Amino acid sequence: MPNITVELLSGRTPDQRREFVAAVTEAAVDILKARRESVRIVYWEIEKSDVANGGIMESDK
Amino acid sequence: MPNITVELLSGRTPDQRREFVAAVTEAAVDILKARRESVRIVYWEIEKSDVANGGIMESDK
Amino acid sequence: MPNITVELLSGRTPDQRREFVAAVTEAAVDILKARRESVRIVYWEIEKSDVANGGIMESDK
Amino acid sequence: MPNITVELLSGRTPDQRREFVAAVTEAAVDILKARRESVRIVYWEIEKSDVANGGIMESDK
Amino acid sequence: MPNITVELLSGRTPDQRREFVAAVTEAAVDILKARRESVRIVYWEIEKSDVANGGIMESDK
Amino acid sequence: MPNITVELLSGRTPDQRREFVAAVTEAAVDILKARRESVRIVYWEIEKSDVANGGIMESDK
Numbered sequence: 001m002p003n004i005t006v007e008l009l010s011g012r013t014p015d016q017r018r019e020f021v022a023a024v025t026e027a028a029v030d031i032l033k034a035r036r037e038s039v040r041i042v043y044w045e046i047e048k049s050d051v052a053n054g055g056i057m058e059s060d061k
Numbered sequence: 062m063p064n065i066t067v068e069l070l071s072g073r074t075p076d077q078r079r080e081f082v083a084a085v086t087e088a089a090v091d092i093l094k095a096r097r098e099s100v101r102i103v104y105w106e107i108e109k110s111d112v113a114n115g116g117i118m119e120s121d122k
Numbered sequence: 123m124p125n126i127t128v129e130l131l132s133g134r135t136p137d138q139r140r141e142f143v144a145a146v147t148e149a150a151v152d153i154l155k156a157r158r159e160s161v162r163i164v165y166w167e168i169e170k171s172d173v174a175n176g177g178i179m180e181s182d183k
Numbered sequence: 184m185p186n187i188t189v190e191l192l193s194g195r196t197p198d199q200r201r202e203f204v205a206a207v208t209e210a211a212v213d214i215l216k217a218r219r220e221s222v223r224i225v226y227w228e229i230e231k232s233d234v235a236n237g238g239i240m241e242s243d244k
Numbered sequence: 245m246p247n248i249t250v251e252l253l254s255g256r257t258p259d260q261r262r263e264f265v266a267a268v269t270e271a272a273v274d275i276l277k278a279r280r281e282s283v284r285i286v287y288w289e290i291e292k293s294d295v296a297n298g299g300i301m302e303s304d305k
Numbered sequence: 306m307p308n309i310t311v312e313l314l315s316g317r318t319p320d321q322r323r324e325f326v327a328a329v330t331e332a333a334v335d336i337l338k339a340r341r342e343s344v345r346i347v348y349w350e351i352e353k354s355d356v357a358n359g360g361i362m363e364s365d366k
Contacts, residue, residue, distance in 0.1 A: 001312065043234075055100060165294045175342065207268055216260075266360045
């Protein structure tokens with residue numbers, strides 16, 4: 001713990017994803033006092049054709 | 062808000078998906094008094110080989 | 123199916139919640155051609171002290 | 184109910200997945216006194232490139 | 245991994261919950277060849293007033 | 306987007322929670338190039354009596 005889920009649009013590079021989990025884990029250790037090895041982060045990539053905001057699919061905008 | 066997640070079997074057409082998010086957003090605005098632009102809907106498509114009901118995979122039925 | 127999750131801020135009345143699930147279920151039957159009895163909807167109520175947008179807790183705004 | 188979600192790394196065979204949902208459903212019926220037909224289980228397969236533990240992507244280990 | 249989420253109606257005893265996670269973990273180790281210590285299970289208890297099936301809140305049935 | 310869910314054990318102070326969402330949002334803006342106002346973070350607090358690791362409820366350890 002914490003167990004963190006990150007829903008994001010596809011298109012981020014592997015390096016951005018690496019850097020982001022490192023930064024979030026660092027913050028969890030520093031601020032939430034989590035043990036580093038129990039910080040778990042999962043990415044769920046979403047396509048624009050799977051999300052709507054305001055009633056309109058993102059892929060239609 | 063609301064933030065709505067719709068798990069559904071694959072096979073719906075893009076038009077069905079468009080119409081459904083429009084209808085749900087309309088209902089959120091009318092009934093829940095949500096601000097239209099903050100209604101967020103995400104589809105998670107599932108295959109029959111990823112769901113079991115009653116202990117049997119849907120793809121085996 | 124579909125299996126629908128609705129994260130929303132607390133404060134809706136039981137009647138609003140009833141009406142909303144009825145409307146969403148109707149839309150799932152009409153538009154997605156779901157069988158009415160397999161439309162499942164779950165509400166997850168959230169407090170403003172559990173959500174942040176733009177880096178600031180909603181309860182601090 | 185129960186509605187069970189199983190996040191797991193890809194690589195399990197269809198037979199392992201079949202056997203596992205059968206066993207979990209059995210346990211839900213026996214122990215939780217669930218009705219067999221209302222035990223629902225969904226698999227979400229994850230790739231190693233989508234999970235980090237301890238701040239490092241599993242695909243980098 | 246696996247990371248398992250169990251949404252269930254409230255009302256199960258602590259002993260039922262204990263026995264169920266033990267059985268599911270056993271099945272994950274035996275069938276999915278998971279390492280016992282990495283099987284994680286979380287219960288999300290739901291009230292009947294938070295679930296609808298077929299468009300009607302369970303608390304209204 | 307991203308839409309981030311943080312499952313964590315109860316016991317963090319409001320200040321820790323504030324600081325953590327600020328840090329995660331900062332990282333999302335800097336690294337993932339997210340627009341600050343569309344970074345959404347939700348906390349789901351869990352009790353030890355709702356989580357098992359290795360087949361044993363955390364509240365029994």
